[in-house]
Amino acid sequence: MEHLFKPTPIQKKFFTPIVIILSAIAINGLVFLLGRFVFGIGAVTNLNDQFPWGIWIGIDVAAGVALAAGGFTTAALGHIMHKDKYEVIIRPALLTAMLGYTFVAMSVMIDLGRYHYIWHPLVMWNGTSVLFEVGICVMIYLTVLYIEFLPIVTERFIGRVNLPGFLAKFNNTVDKLLRVLDRALDKTMFIFIISGVVLSCLHQSSLGTLMVIAGEKMHPLWQTPILPLLFLLSAICVGFPMVIFESLISSKSFGLKPELDVLEGLGRMVGPMLLIYLTAKMVDVVIRETYVHLMTINTESIMFTIEVMIGIVIPLRMFFSRKISKTPEGLFWASAFVIFGVLLNRVNNFIIAYTPPYAESSYFPSFGEISVTLGFIALEILLFRFLVMIFPVVSTPQKVAFKTKYAVKGLFR
Amino acid sequence: MNKSRRNFLKTSAFMGASIAGVASTKPVKGAPKNILSDDRMGVLVDTTVCIGCRKCEWACKSAHDMPTDPIEKYDDRSVFDKRRRPDAHALTVVNEFENQNGKFPIDVKVQCMHCDHPACLSACIVGAFSKEENGTVLWNGDKCIGCRYCMVACPFQIPAFEFDKAWSPDIKKCDFCFDRTKKGMLPACVEICPMEVLTYGKRSELIRAAKEKIRLYPERYVDHILGEHEVGGTSWMYLSSKDFAQLDFPKLGKNAAPGVTEAIQHGIFAYFIPPIAIYALLGGVMWLNKNRKHEEHGGDE
DSSP: OOEEEEOOOOOSSOOOOOHHHHHHHHHHHHHHHHHHHHHHHHHHHHSSSOOOOOOOOIIIIIHHHTTTTTHHHHHHHIIIIGGGGGGHHHHHHHHHHHHHHHHHHHHHHHHHHHHHGGTHHSSSSOOOOOHHHHHHHHHHHHHHHHHHHHHHHHHHHHOOOOOGGGGGGGHHHHHHHHHHHHHHHHHHHHHHHHHHHHHHHHHHHHHTTTGOOOOOOOTTTOOOTTHHHHHHHHHHHHHHHHHHHHHHHHHHHHTOOOOOOHHHHHHHHHHHHHHHHHHHHHHHHHHHTGGGGGGSSSSHHHHHHHHIIIIIIIHHHHHHHHHGGHHHHHHHHHHHHHHHHHHHHHHHHIISOOTTTTOOOOOOOHHHHHHHHHHHHHHHHHHHHHHHHHHSOSSEEESOOOOOOSSSSTTTT | OOHHHHHHHHHHHHHHHHHHEEEEEOOOOTTTBBBOOOOEEEEEEEEETTTOOOOHHHHHHHTOOOOOOGGGGGGGGGGGSSSSOBBTTTTTTEEEOOOSSSSSOOOEOOOOOOOSHHHHHHHHHHEEEOOOTSSSSEOTTTOOOOOOHHHHHHHTTEEEETTOSSSSOOOOOOTTHHHHHHHHHOHHHHHHTTOOOEEEEEEHHHHOOOOOOOOHHHTTTTTOOOTTSSGGSEEEEOOOOGGGGTTTTOOOOOTTTTTTHHHHHHHGGGHHHHHHHHHHHHHHHHHHHHHHHHHTTTTOO
């Protein structure tokens, strides 16, 4: 059993027609973002005293955190459960999580009225605040993700340090430092990997607790004390589909053969997870007798039905079907449905379910809000493409057939 | 509905406890600085006396150095055509409601209720809110990061945000004239009210007075002091001749707004035992799997 795949920087042209379109979307978003900083939040968004949070929190932050769950789920599978087969997907998932959380932090920053005080939670603690816990966990986890990515950076540059101009005389020193860093990380990485998983479990669930305090202002279909459990389960559900979805898209984009065997293995684990999530959600609806709200047709009941049917039931069926979950198309669409379902769940929880008592009209995001959200997503994809061209992240077939250690060193000694 | 929710909370607390091994039935703490003094003050609003002169609106703006029209302009009653809410430019507003069985319309002043267990205070990420000894719920602009979670949390939908300001926008809400009461003065609205709609006093005495009023004039008042028990009690309390739901008050239970969240939080974070337990568990699993791999590969890797 020889591993023929090895993570390498991808050598392709950066600019393609799609990249140019994405760049345009990103620039459009940045223009509106500039507007937010010059004229204030009210000028660019449709937020008001009744609807203090919009899609920048509902999609960019809440859904962003959920969709970056591929990072901790693959880390748990590859490093903690030690399933070597899945090593190839760990690095792309890690990079996605790292970028995802970076953009979550940026979205929080632009949504804060007093963004210059973003460091306040570090020194001003409020133990009763769910938001404080989420904020601190996300900050630490983001740091952990950067640390987990460092070995990829050292791998890229060790023995290849080539500083420009007069800095060249430091080449040896830098190389030595990198080697020291690499060895230190090698020895300690397990601490960070476990921390990453624990921190993820904590803030993924607490993100659900966030809306519980809204009490009666939140529609009973979603307002439940087990929201943290539902958020954690759905985050775990969406981790692997996100990896599958991304892996299929990037292999298509870079003209590589998708590692179907690995993706299929991931897909096999999604079905049972979805079943657990669906059960928890249904038990909740039955025990709290909130199904009565599904008898009337309104925005809430329709959105809830779509979320459960398209986001959970259909992909559940697809992942349990041996025939569908063996083809790349089947895997792609089943994963897309799960991603859509969890994204919609976060939107439902943070926006649709939130019905403040004195609202004169319901909230719909402004063109500016949508532009910024899309712009950030485009920017994230572009950065991913850029980084996999510099760093050894995506595994490509190698001519030399030797057994490689990817993933994090030190775990295989 | 309420009962099933309670049961569900118990279930979830049990789930948390079974992970933690620690039961968490702590009472609501509110936050570090949540002193519920027996002598805390309050205001009793008797909506049956209010004539809707809106002098309180003017006094409030003047006392807080906010731009305002001259006081004569406040006689204009056309503003009552629309339901208004306190916002970044007005910390209190008066709304008028039709009264089918009475001669006069009902006027209701709206402002922050100054809860005994404020949701804003519990929710605030940096602890920018404080419950002062005299009952005031105060916002601290030196801490606030403008995340607007207090607005999501508030059961009365009171905190307002300066959406039109690009640099350092404030959260705006009634501060119970903290700077005035500190010096022994009355809150501006209470002081100016010509009809004595607003009574400022010790909260416990106000409740006694309100109950006496209801007992003496049962045909004048509904037997309900809004704010005595709602969300665990508020400093501002209301008397009315009508059901409060008809006067645009949200229907709220007796449980303090932050109760459920704090129970969940304390369940997940019971002395950091659950996180540490998960950490240890994962570490153990990792170690076992690593050793197993070692044996399989003969320890060459």
